[in-house]
Amino acid sequence: MQMRTNERLSRPTGFWGLFSVAFAPRPQPLHSLPMKLATYKDGSRDGQLVVVSRDLGTAHYTTGIASRLQQALDDWNFIAPQLQDLSDALNHGRARHPFAFDPAQCMAPLPRAYQWLDGSAYLNHVELVRAAGRDDVPERFYTEPLMYQGGSDDFLGPCDDIVVPDEAMGIDFEAELAVVTADVPMAATAEQGLDAIRLLMLANDVSLRHLIAGEVETRLGLVQGKPATAFSPVAVTPDELGEAWQGGRVHLALQTSWNGRKVGLCEAGPDMRFHFGQLIAHAARTRRLRAGSIVGSGTVSNPGVDRNGRREWPKGYGCIAEKRAMETLLDGAPKTEYMRFGDRVRIEMKSRDGQLVFGAIDQRVAPLALNSPPG
C-alpha cells in the first residue's frame, strides 16, 4: 500500500495526467489489506508483533513498523499499509528474515486488551441452554443481541494451559469467532460497526459452569465464571478471508475437538442471528468503543433437525453445556461430564481449500500450581 501511495504521489498532473489516471488500472481501495498477524512471546506483557504468511508456514518480525499489535490498532491507517507491504513480501518470498512460524510461541494476538465484549449471536446456543434449564427464551433475545463484558487484562495464547483452581467448577470450552475493532463512535450504526472491523480471530471463551450458575443470580454478570479467554495464533483482516467474509459473518465451519475427538463442525455463517456490525452497534449504543476492542460472537451453534421423530444435532456442539442440554432434552438428564485436568480442546477453522485460516487453539486443562508467580 505504501508503494501505491507513492505511485499516487508521482502521478502526472495536468490534462494528460488526468487522461492517464482515467485509464490507469483502478487501484485497490485503501482498506483492502489482506494479511495475517500474530504476537510472539518475548517475555514482555505485550509480546512482539509478527506478520504470518497465508499458509502459516513462515513469519517475520515487524521491527521498524510497530512492535505491538495495540500500537498498530491505535494508528491503523498509518501502520497497516506498512504491515501489508511486509506481508506481501513474505507471501511472495521477498522478505529478508523470514522464520518458521510456530503457534506454540504465540501469545493471544492482543495479549491484553482494553475491552472484551462477548455476544451470544447464535440463538441455538441460547435456546438449547435455556431449554435444558426449563427457561423460556425472552422475545427480546430475537431482536437484540445478548452480550456480556469480559475480563481483558490477561488473555491466553492458543497453546497455553487453561489453569483452573478446582476441577469441580464445571470446566467448559466455548468455540467462537471474535473481531477487533477500530474506534467506534457512540450510537454507531451496524454499517459503521462493520466498517470498524480490523481483524478476526478464533476464541475459546473458557467457562466455569457451576460458578456461572451462581453468578447469574446476582444479575450483575459474570466474573468468576469466566476465567481468561484464549485466542487463535493468528488474527486476520477481513480482506484476508476473501469471499468467506460476507455480510459481517464468516461463512466457514468452526471445528471443535475434545481429547482428539471431533465434537463439532458448526457453520459460522447462516445461523449467526446478529452479524458483527450489529454486535458492535449494540455495544456502542451508549458508549464509544476504542481501538483494539474485541467483540465475540458467542458459541457458534447450528439448530437441530428432526429425524424419525427424534431431535438431532448433526453439526455437533461448540461447548459441553450444549451437549448436556441436548442430552437433557432427549433423555431428561445430562450424561456428559465437564472437562477434567489433563483434557484437551482444539478449535480451528479451515478455508474452502482446506487450509487453516487462523491456526489452531489447542489447550490443555491444568490445575493451579500453588505459589506460582503472578507474572
Add this chain to the structure above:
Amino acid sequence: MQMRTNERLSRPTGFWGLFSVAFAPRPQPLHSLPMKLATYKDGSRDGQLVVVSRDLGTAHYTTGIASRLQQALDDWNFIAPQLQDLSDALNHGRARHPFAFDPAQCMAPLPRAYQWLDGSAYLNHVELVRAAGRDDVPERFYTEPLMYQGGSDDFLGPCDDIVVPDEAMGIDFEAELAVVTADVPMAATAEQGLDAIRLLMLANDVSLRHLIAGEVETRLGLVQGKPATAFSPVAVTPDELGEAWQGGRVHLALQTSWNGRKVGLCEAGPDMRFHFGQLIAHAARTRRLRAGSIVGSGTVSNPGVDRNGRREWPKGYGCIAEKRAMETLLDGAPKTEYMRFGDRVRIEMKSRDGQLVFGAIDQRVAPLALNSPPG
C-alpha cells in the same frame, strides 16, 4: 527512594560496616511511597504522567522516568521509587520545572485500562435499591461481594462531559472509591489482595438506570447501562492516605453535590462490608489480575436510622437511585427525577485537615453531538 537504594549500595562492608548498618537509622520500608499521580491531556490516547503536590497546587512532568501511568504500573518496583523522589522534591519546593496543577487538564489517571471491576461493598446501597424494587437481598450478598465487569477502554477525565444519547435513559451518578492493583495471582487471599493495592482514586460510575432495568433480565450483566466511568484528577498511593487507610478501607467522608447542592456526605470506612483486599480476592478466585486492574467499591452508602418512628438517612446519598429508593420506602413512590442535560455532579473527599485528597470529579451531562468524531 532511589537515593536510599544508592545509600544501600555504598554501605561499608566488613565488621565495622555491619556495626554501622546496625546502628544506622532504619530506612523506611521499600513500599512506603506517599505520592499523588495524575495524567495530563496531550492529545494522545494515554496522556502524560505527572506527579502532583500534596496540596494539589503544583505538578511536574515525569519525563525521563515514565511517560504513562500504565508503564509505571507494569514495572512499579523500579519506577515508583523514582516517581516518589520527584514527588518529594516537588513537595519540598526542590523540583526543577513545577507548574500550576489544573484538574481540568486531567484525563482519568488511567485513561484506558485493561480491567475495570466494580464491586458493591456497601450493603446499604444494595438493600435500598432492592427493597425499593420489592426484591429480597439474598443471604449470599452478605458473605460474598457483588461485582460486575465494566468497560475500561474509554474512561472520562474528572471534568469531561457525561455524554448520553438520550436524556430519558435514567442518567445517574455513583460516587465510589476505586483501587489500582499490581499483578495478583489466581486464588489470591484477601491479604495478598491488600498488598497488591498500588493506588486509590475516586470514581463516578455513571449509570443509565432505565437500560440497566432491561439488562439485568439477560442475567449476563451490564453493557449499555454502564457508559464510560469517570475518575478523580489524582490517584494516590495508600501511604499518601496515612492513617485514613486502615484495614483496606478509606476512613474519610465522600461528598457528592448535584447541581451545587450537597446531597451526600457518606462515611467510606465503617460500612464497607468487604474491604478492597476482599474485593480483589473475590475477583482473583479463578483468574490472575494483571497490573493496572481497577477495582471499585460500589456506591459509598451508610444505613439509615429510625427517628420518631420514621426512617432517615442523615448522610444523604451517593446516587439518585438510592434517593428514589428512600422515597419509595417512605412514601410509596419515587419523586426525584434522574439527571437532565446540563446537570452537574461533583464528587470529592477531604482529609481530616480539610484538604481535597484526590481533587474533585466535576462533570456536566451533555447530549451526544451527532456526527462527532470518534477520537
